[in-house]
Amino acid sequence: MATNASYASPLADAANAHLMHNSIASGILARLLSNVNGWSVALTLFLSLVAYDQIMYVWKKGSIQGPAMKMPFIGPFLQSVNPKFEEYYAKWMSGPLSCVSVFHKFVVIASTRDMARKVFNSPSFVKPCVVDAAYKLLRPNNWVFLDGKAHVDYRKGLNGLFTRQALEIYLPEQEDVYNRYFAKFINISQEDNKGKPEPFMNHFRELQCAIACRTFVGQYMPDEAMKKVSHDYYLITAALELVNFPIILPFTKTWYGKKAADMVIDEFAKCAAKSKVRIAAGGKVHCILDAWVKSMVESEEYRQKIAKGIEVEKPSMLVRNFSDFEIAMTLLTFLFASQDATSSACTWLFQIMADRPELLDKVRAENLAARNGDRNVPFSMDLLEKLEFTRAVVKETLRYRPPVIMVPYVAKKAFPITETYTAPKGSMVIPTTYPALHDPVAYPNPEYFDPERWVTGDAELQVKNWLVFGTGPHYCLGQTYATMNLMAMIGKASMHMNWEHQITPLSEEIKVFATLFPKDDCLLAFSKRD
Numbered sequence: 314m315a316t317n318a319s320y321a322s323p324l325a326d327a328a329n330a331h332l333m334h335n336s337i338a339s340g341i342l343a344r345l346l347s348n349v350n351g352w353s354v355a356l357t358l359f360l361s362l363v364a365y366d367q368i369m370y371v372w373k374k375g376s377i378q379g380p381a382m383k384m385p386f387i388g389p390f391l392q393s394v395n396p397k398f399e400e401y402y403a404k405w406m407s408g409p410l411s412c413v414s415v416f417h418k419f420v421v422i423a424s425t426r427d428m429a430r431k432v433f434n435s436p437s438f439v440k441p442c443v444v445d446a447a448y449k450l451l452r453p454n455n456w457v458f459l460d461g462k463a464h465v466d467y468r469k470g471l472n473g474l475f476t477r478q479a480l481e482i483y484l485p486e487q488e489d490v491y492n493r494y495f496a497k498f499i500n501i502s503q504e505d506n507k508g509k510p511e512p513f514m515n516h517f518r519e520l521q522c523a524i525a526c527r528t529f530v531g532q533y534m535p536d537e538a539m540k541k542v543s544h545d546y547y548l549i550t551a552a553l554e555l556v557n558f559p560i561i562l563p564f565t566k567t568w569y570g571k572k573a574a575d576m577v578i579d580e581f582a583k584c585a586a587k588s589k590v591r592i593a594a595g596g597k598v599h600c601i602l603d604a605w606v607k608s609m610v611e612s613e614e615y616r617q618k619i620a621k622g623i624e625v626e627k628p629s630m631l632v633r634n635f636s637d638f639e640i641a642m643t644l645l646t647f648l649f650a651s652q653d654a655t656s657s658a659c660t661w662l663f664q665i666m667a668d669r670p671e672l673l674d675k676v677r678a679e680n681l682a683a684r685n686g687d688r689n690v691p692f693s694m695d696l697l698e699k700l701e702f703t704r705a706v707v708k709e710t711l712r713y714r715p716p717v718i719m720v721p722y723v724a725k726k727a728f729p730i731t732e733t734y735t736a737p738k739g740s741m742v743i744p745t746t747y748p749a750l751h752d753p754v755a756y757p758n759p760e761y762f763d764p765e766r767w768v769t770g771d772a773e774l775q776v777k778n779w780l781v782f783g784t785g786p787h788y789c790l791g792q793t794y795a796t797m798n799l800m801a802m803i804g805k806a807s808m809h810m811n812w813e814h815q816i817t818p819l820s821e822e823i824k825v826f827a828t829l830f831p832k833d834d835c836l837l838a839f840s841k842r843d
């Protein structure tokens with residue numbers, strides 16, 4: 314039957330319709346595809362990624378200050394390669410919280426004192442991340458990246474290396490370095506330069522590296538190795554930009570930095586091996602490494618006696634045994650934390666004293682009086698503690714030109730910094746120190762260098778603003794040592810040397826090389842003081 318013959322079930326109809334649609338669609342697709350080539354696919358993909366990158370940026374930025382759009386992918390990467398103090402300053406002034414996005418990194422900057430303190434004091438939300446490249450250079454399993462209890466426990470084992478009693482032991486090594494370097498400075502200025510000033514920033518970097526190495530590892534490191542560490546450390550600093558290219562490419566700054574860091578770890582590991590032998594043989598403690606190794610030996614003896622059931626007094630610092638490599642990694646963090654900051658403070662201190670002779674005269678008079686008129690009296694903690702005005706000069710230098718202006722942290726989870734803004738998980742959150750230290754309420758007339766504010770003024774009471782060494786669980790381990798070292802340095806220099814500063818239009822301008830330095834690298838000429 315024709316009707317029956319023509320009968321088709323609804324299913325069959327649907328299948329036919331589907332086939333028909335398919336053939337139409339494949340026709341359209343074929344026509345579209347005939348216009349598609351590799352380039353248009355790549356372009357579409359690229360534009361989608363650009364759009365995704367922008368949308369994510371705008372979403373993360375939320376209500377805080379920052380550019381409305383970001384430069385696709387790289388953001389202000391080129392600016393961060395050569396950071397300018399003025400640009401940072403403008404960013405801090407733009408609002409209490411502001412942001413940038415460089416490559417995949419979203420960065421939140423906490424500018425005001427209270428915002429900065431909030432970040433420093435929120436260990437349940439943030440942990441230090443240093444900068445990206447630091448993980449690669451210092452190694453990801455370095456103690457400075459530990460968090461929470463593991464960090465507190467590790468740090469407890471290091472605190473004993475920086476007590477007043479311990480710091481006193483390291484003074485003779487430091488005095489020896491200052492004697493040698495001051496003689497060298499005079500020689501450079503008088504013999505090589507015939508009294509003409511030259512930039513001293515790099516000499517100060519070498520001096521501070523020598524001080525650090527002698528304090529950390531004493532005489533275990535030969536002079537030649539120390540010079541190499543000082544020279545190559547420059548490459549480590551150069552590698553640590555706020556944001557680096559994500560992978561280490563050969564012959565880039567990070568590549569050279571990594572090689573230098575490996576070399577420094579290797580040198581420190583050799584020192585650790587030597588110290589273990591010497592201390593085991595009953596040698597005296599001369600440096601931080603010796604003090605640490607000694608506490609390992611004492612802790613081990615204690616554990617063995619307790620295991621045998623012998624009652625003994627617990628050592629003040631109970632630590633486990635560390636391998637030479639572990640010790641070397643930790644010493645590298647000390648160098649990493651100290652080298653740039655102390656070099657910066659040292660450079661400003663010499664410049665500021667030269668530019669303000671009336672203050673240098675006061676430092677001189679105080680140092681001579683504390684040494685009972687004999688300028689050759691060696692360093693001691695008693696002596697340093699008498700130097701009230703010298704301490705004020707050092708503190709004012711650290712306030713006026715804080716070496717560390719920003720401390721990168723990373724948000725471990727979404728971090729509600731204010732009621733209206735939450736930093737997304739994984740973002741870099743950076744508390745700044747400069748605005749708090751130049752806050753006119755805490756430090757009236759903040760652009761004026763005034764040590765008296767620490768003596769007769771109330772600067773000492775402004776503890777909330779004193780962020781030079783950070784605050785919270787990661788505050789600077791070396792702050793007492795650093796302050797004492799700078800006091801010892803400038804006091805001793807004032808006893809034995811005169812120095813002239815050639816002021817240029819760039820002397821008071823600030824350049825950022827990890828820390829702050831005068832833009833002209835501080836042109837000085839030293840001479841012997843009779």
Ligand code: HEM
Pocket residue numbers: 433441457468646647648650651654655658715716717720780781782783784785786787788789790791792794795
């Ligand atoms: C003028 C010199 C120095 C300045 C301005 C300075 C400043 C700082 C700052 C701002 C922090 C971060 C603190 C935080 O996150 O709350 C820090 C951490 C640290 N500093 Fe210093 N520092 C100086 C010298 C030194 C020296 C000489 C050492 C020597 C060992 C040192 C060892 C450390 C260590 C180990 C940390 C990390 C502490 C931790 O994570 O627990 N610093 N420093």
